[in-house]
Amino acid sequence: MQWIERLSIGSIAFIDRDSTIDTFDLYFAPGADLGALFSALRAETAFSAVSDCARCGVSLTAQATRIDEGESTGLNLSVGALTFQTAVNTYGTIAIPGISAAVAVQTGCFAAYALDITHPAVVALAESMISAGACTPRQDVFTQIASGTTRAQWSPLNRRSG
Amino acid sequence: MALQQTATEVLLTFRDRENTRATTRFFMGPPGLLQVNAEAIYTQARVIALNIAALSDCQLVEMAVKYQDRDDAAAGAGEVERKGKFIFAVAGGTDYNTLVPGFKDSLLDTNQRSIALGAGAHAEVTAFVNAILNGPVGFNNGATNAAGVSLARAVAAFKVHVRSLEDRRGRSG
Numbered sequence: 001m002q003w004i005e006r007l008s009i010g011s012i013a014f015i016d017r018d019s020t021i022d023t024f025d026l027y028f029a030p031g032a033d034l035g036a037l038f039s040a041l042r043a044e045t046a047f048s049a050v051s052d053c054a055r056c057g058v059s060l061t062a063q064a065t066r067i068d069e070g071e072s073t074g075l076n077l078s079v080g081a082l083t084f085q086t087a088v089n090t091y092g093t094i095a096i097p098g099i100s101a102a103v104a105v106q107t108g109c110f111a112a113y114a115l116d117i118t119h120p121a122v123v124a125l126a127e128s129m130i131s132a133g134a135c136t137p138r139q140d141v142f143t144q145i146a147s148g149t150t151r152a153q154w155s156p157l158n159r160r161s162g
Numbered sequence: 163m164a165l166q167q168t169a170t171e172v173l174l175t176f177r178d179r180e181n182t183r184a185t186t187r188f189f190m191g192p193p194g195l196l197q198v199n200a201e202a203i204y205t206q207a208r209v210i211a212l213n214i215a216a217l218s219d220c221q222l223v224e225m226a227v228k229y230q231d232r233d234d235a236a237a238g239a240g241e242v243e244r245k246g247k248f249i250f251a252v253a254g255g256t257d258y259n260t261l262v263p264g265f266k267d268s269l270l271d272t273n274q275r276s277i278a279l280g281a282g283a284h285a286e287v288t289a290f291v292n293a294i295l296n297g298p299v300g301f302n303n304g305a306t307n308a309a310g311v312s313l314a315r316a317v318a319a320f321k322v323h324v325r326s327l328e329d330r331r332g333r334s335g
Contacts, residue, residue, distance in 0.1 A: 003225075007310050014263040015238040020326070022242035022263040022326070026294065026305040029312075035193060035200035038229050040301035042165055042197075047291035049286045052240025053264030058165060059230040062204055066223050072177055074219025076184035097184035098220030125213040132206035133191045134266045139169050141191070 004029035006063040010041045012048065013057035021056065034062050074098035076153075080115045082122065083147045084129070086140035094129075104150050115148025122148065165231040167192035172207045174214060184220070184283035194228055200229060240264035246277060247322045250294070250313040257317065258307040260294075270321055277319035291316045322335070 010026045028037060038060040048055045071137060080099030084092050107118040116122060126145045134140045169189040178186050190207060193200040207227050215222035246265025250258045269284045270277060277287060295313055297303045306312055 007306065007308070010305075014240075014242055015236050016242045016264055017238045018237050018241070019238050020242050024260070024262055026260070027308055027310070028303065029306050029310050032301070032303055033201065034204060034229070035197035037301050037303075038193065038197045038200055040298040042231060043300060044298040046286075046289040046298065047262075050246060050262055050266055050269055050290045051264040052244075052266050054236040054238055054240075055233065056236035056238075057230065059228055061226050061228040063224065063226045064208070066221075066225075070221060072179040072221045074178055074221065075180065076176055076182055076220050077177040078219075080217060082219075092189075094188045094214070095186045096214055097186055097218050098178050098218040100217055100219045103217050113297055113300060121213070121216050122248075125210070128206075128210050128213050130211060131189070132203075134170055134210065135189050135191055135335045136216065137169050137171075137189050139189075139191060 002066065002068045003064040004067050006065055008032065008034070008037065008063065009061045010037065010059075011059045011061070012041070012044070012055060013059070014048075014051055015056040016053045022053075024051075030062075034060065072098070074100065079151050079153045080104070081149045081151065082115060082117070082126065082145065083149075084126070084134070084142035085144050085146040086136060087143050088140050090136060090138075090140045091146055092134075092136040092140065092142060099150050114149045115150055117145050117148040130147035165233050165271040166271065167194075168230050168232050170203055170207075171228040171230065171300050172211070173226045174211050174222060176215075176218060177223045178220040183223075188216070192231075197229070203227065203229075243326050245322045245324055247320055248277075248291070248294075248316055249318040250307075251315050251317045252307050252315045253312045255307065255309065255311050258313055261322070262290075265321060275321055277321065279316050279319055287319070298334075 008028045012024045064136035092105035103119045104113040107114050173187045211225050242263035246262040293302045
């Protein structure tokens with residue numbers, strides 16, 4: 001399993017008097033301490049001081065590419081969805097493109113398939129997410145699996161038959 | 163109001179057998195006070211990414227982790243379309259251009275077009291250039307161009323206007 005770290009992108013968002021938001025972006029070489037870099041971007045004043053607009057956000061995006069990926073056998077039209085219950089009884093879902101048939105289970109209702117939430121690979125994913133503090137965008141922390149589903153997704157591409 | 167921490171977004175890109183790309187995302191907590199958990203979040207996100215990839219017949223090819231803070235109370239001012247364009251020489255390669263949204267008119271030269279660099283520059287402009295070349299305070303590593311090559315020096319700067327994506331209400335100025 002090999003990853004190549006790519007450039008990180010630091011971004012300062014500015015909002016103007018019409019509430020239009022635009023960003024000032026910077027690239028940083030990989031290998032930097034992400035916490036130190038994000039702290040420095042949050043604390044910066046030199047970038048904001050040259051603008052009339054108000055700083056309304058700061059972000060840092062760290063990126064990596066896999067270089068040892070093998071051959072894809074699936075289509076990303078088959079999507080699995082794993083839904084988690086949170087500590088405050090809300091729900092959050094993660095979609096899995098190209099869901100493998102190995103982790104699907106037939107429900108018997110119109111030959112529909114669901115995601116097998118007892119499958120070891122699904123359990124491993126759920127445990128890794130819960131232990132890492134995965135959450136909803138509002139930071140409701142996942143506590144347990146609620147359900148697993150699969151669906152076919154409309155394709156934006158002109159798929160050839162087969 | 164100050165910046166508020168928001169959830170860290172992890173974006174994964176998969177490639178299927180027809181080379182079509184699809185993305186999915188999930189969220190993790192913010193990196194915490196002084197961002198001490200940023201590296202740990204990145205490591206955990208990679209583990210989760212591989213666990214997600216194990217459920218897919220498509221190949222996971224890219225991962226991006228986005229730490230993000232927001233200030234929803236920021237009172238807007240200026241116009242983002244009024245840019246300050248800075249051109250930097252690169253240590254071997256084509257020049258690197260960057261645009262500052264809403265560049266202050268008060269930092270322009272008297273001709274209202276160019277931006278002085280070097281000896282006659284405004285202090286804010288000098289600090290801005292130094293922050294790009296050396297990195298923001300507390301982070302002793304400067305910005306690069308899109309190929310990861312270090313920026314050597316600022317060579318020119320001037321004001322530009324860009325077309326607005328917004329439907330501006332009738333107002334001059």
